[in-house]
Amino acid sequence: MSKVEKRDEIFRAALELIAEHGFHGAPMAMIAERAGVGAGTIYRYFENKDVLITELYSEIEGRIYPVIMEGYPEIKAFRERFLHLGTALLRYFIENPLDFRYLEQFHNSPYGVEFRRDRLLGEIEERFVFRELFEVGIAQQVMKDVPLAILFALAFGPLLSVARDHILGFVTLDDDLIARTIEACWDAVRR
Amino acid sequence: MSKVEKRDEIFRAALELIAEHGFHGAPMAMIAERAGVGAGTIYRYFENKDVLITELYSEIEGRIYPVIMEGYPEIKAFRERFLHLGTALLRYFIENPLDFRYLEQFHNSPYGVEFRRDRLLGEIEERFVFRELFEVGIAQQVMKDVPLAILFALAFGPLLSVARDHILGFVTLDDDLIARTIEACWDAVRR
Amino acid sequence: MSKVEKRDEIFRAALELIAEHGFHGAPMAMIAERAGVGAGTIYRYFENKDVLITELYSEIEGRIYPVIMEGYPEIKAFRERFLHLGTALLRYFIENPLDFRYLEQFHNSPYGVEFRRDRLLGEIEERFVFRELFEVGIAQQVMKDVPLAILFALAFGPLLSVARDHILGFVTLDDDLIARTIEACWDAVRR
Amino acid sequence: MSKVEKRDEIFRAALELIAEHGFHGAPMAMIAERAGVGAGTIYRYFENKDVLITELYSEIEGRIYPVIMEGYPEIKAFRERFLHLGTALLRYFIENPLDFRYLEQFHNSPYGVEFRRDRLLGEIEERFVFRELFEVGIAQQVMKDVPLAILFALAFGPLLSVARDHILGFVTLDDDLIARTIEACWDAVRR
DNA sequence: GATGAATGAGCGTTCATTCAT
């Protein structure tokens, strides 16, 4: 196994265990076992558990961006741009339930809040795309003139909720339902 | 201290510690100390930590209901009913940030999922009010005809997001902003 | 077992293990086992291993003082005072080899140096008695006029060496040999 | 880097780390890094850490002998021989504080005792010179008639103490003070 | 009933040593 592969195995094992059982349910020894490495080996790749958790978060964030951007630049109409991004994100979540669960676990933890605070004004790529779209939307008077944080909440809040419900089996999303959900989000943010 | 008072003190202590520092940051001994009781005493009121956590969740849920129902029965217009409930709920969260943080900690944890699974078909009071409102809304063709879970997500998803952002200081909600946020949620769910 | 007894048992167990096998050879679990308590129990009496080690050091220091001071105040002649203290100290060491070994382990460790640095100008009781004796000795021109640290070295250096040799079995001290050793130390410090 | 050079680099790295931070503060990986070799490489030169530590001890002992013997054979007077050796040794220690600290760390450790036990009857060069000097001294009735171990203690005990105090900064030795200290040691051992 | 001292399983982490490259 190459160095990169081993790192990936550790990421995969941590992702699975944490997504399924939370940070509590994912001791380092268990992550190591599932990754097929020794317990000490993890510490050659990550300084400690906190670093592993934080880097895994960044890793997942990094995976999402290219997926939701696929085909995006070609779209010109404002509403379609919004629908594209929302749909792509929701699809990503329901197709990658572990990633989704991990992001949720992370956000709701001491790590998450610290992390958000650090990054708030700095930009991560996803946020930047949405921010730009929303700022243009407000300027063109297509979207409601409320603070960006509110627009984010109106757009992503439902999306996270339905993704969670789908993954937990409380509802089953199909293409049609996804489309109608994102359109409802559009209704929420548009003027 | 009476039996009920002691139980309440334990709840209060657990709420504060868990809301502020997560489940990790709230060992039983610390909860006991803050509640002003012995560590063993907690176990006379709650079988174990899981039970304490779960019952505290129910306790908080129970507090919310009367608050959001205040003045509700008098309202007849559908849209106003929705706005009333949404506004009351959002207000409750930002006025009771510990309760809000606790609910979030709880939902995002192994407890939360188990709990939801257990209760899904059973009804808790809040859910029941909203469910009734939404079912009527769909029947009257005032609200979008999508599964209830989706309507819940469209209505509450943004609400939780903005409450969180407000509590963490990422945005500051005033009466006007609250009203516009709930109206935007209405735009999302209405036909 | 009372609280004090338990604390003493932990001290005793730590003393034995550390004196015999060094800090390395005395894991907390082993100390606990020898003390007849659970591993976690130690932490109710001592914040952590460092604190246990440092407090045990102070404890031993505190035991020595009354022993060497027995009968001391009655002695008036300067030389006899010196011989009394030296003899009493050496006797204490060979009669309490664990204490002696522990002090040596402690002095020769990161703890020891830190501790000495902290205490250098402050006074512990033993040091104070010797310091006073030496200062008077210098003033009365009975002892060599060199820095106190040098006098301490001339007086205690050999004493520690012979105690160590005795305990390790490289030499066997009897009353006569003890007396001649302390007299030799006196020859080193006197004018 | 030649074989001998590499061995020396390992010795140097181990000496620095152990002298400064004790055995605890000198993991093999750190020694390897400071020596500029791979971690596994050390094991081609030393069977294990214990052997490295013990051989480094012998190495340092071996360095001291030629230094203290320089000019020694020309001296005939007994007292001057003692003063020469004592002064040379003390000077060596304060000029080579790492060597000194290492010897102290070593003596005060499980290694040290084992080692001494092994070597007690065998002879190392330094010991042999001193032993011969002391035996002649006793025979000629110039030195006190006590077991050799006691004489060693009287001569070296203070020397180690003052060297330690000097290195730790508790006292500052100059030529004059060194001379007076060794003369005081002479007072201790002479008849 | 209330207490809090005692427990020990389980955690995150380190490091001497090995061995495939």
Added chain:
DNA sequence: CATGAATGAACGCTCATTCAT
């Protein structure tokens, strides 16, 4: 030969839970 990544036993320490007082 030299390497350094991999290992896993062992460490210090925490904390949910029990139980003698």
